Amino acid sequence: MRIATWNVNSITARLPRLLAWLESTGTDVLCIQETKCAADQFPVGQLRELGYEAAVNATGRWNGVAVLSKVGLADVVTGLPGGPEYDGVQEPRAVSATCGPARIWSVYVPNGREVGHEHFSYKLRWFEALTAAVAEDAAAGRPFAVLGDFNVAPTDEDVWDPAVFEGLTHVTPAERDALATLRGTGLTDVLPRPLKYDRPYTYWDYRQLGFPKNRGMRIDLVYGNAPFAEAVSDAYVDREERKGKGASDHAPVVVDLDV
């Protein structure tokens, strides 16, 4: 089974690429982030033509997540149970479903904006709620994984120049501790291999030639429990999808499972 995660930065803008990519890779389950469209605008028809069912949690201009599956889609949970609000709203940042043999979450963790910003404490609270919500499934015997845009680089190796990120979000001890606490439920960071260069970055800023200069970050992660991690036969970042006109600023992370 091939499972992947991809922050598409607008499913509307990315639809031609997305459909072509699904066909060429034969992905069975795709976790999507930043759909940037309302649920009733989601292109369910075109995805169904390719054989995918979709679980969607999306409300409009910002955020939005989905799970696409052609191996079944059951027991959908929309949103993060017990998750915090921002500006009085539970933002659409999580959706989960059972896809064939595995329980799968697609998450888009809040950015945090600046250390000390209200959005930053929201980010940390969001991680706490996520940790509580996945604990039972993480410890269970069924393959389980949280995939998505975590908006944290787990180590200094996961940013192109740690000096540039000093004092910024995505690399602070508080955020990395939140990731470690999440892993403490029994989850392993499934490290993908890069297709080029030495680090498996998943995001490159659109600005200032970020991609050609490989000024990247690894912030799109696959956190699987032991039954999931032990079934992994391959994992890679599909940097080819970051190339050319009309690319997202994130590349897909692809994981092959023997299940």
Added chain:
DNA sequence: ATGGCTGCGGAACGCAGA
């Protein structure tokens, strides 16, 4: 060529992204 941001809402430019 991998190339100096992009998408959205709304109809100019501000917000958000990380």
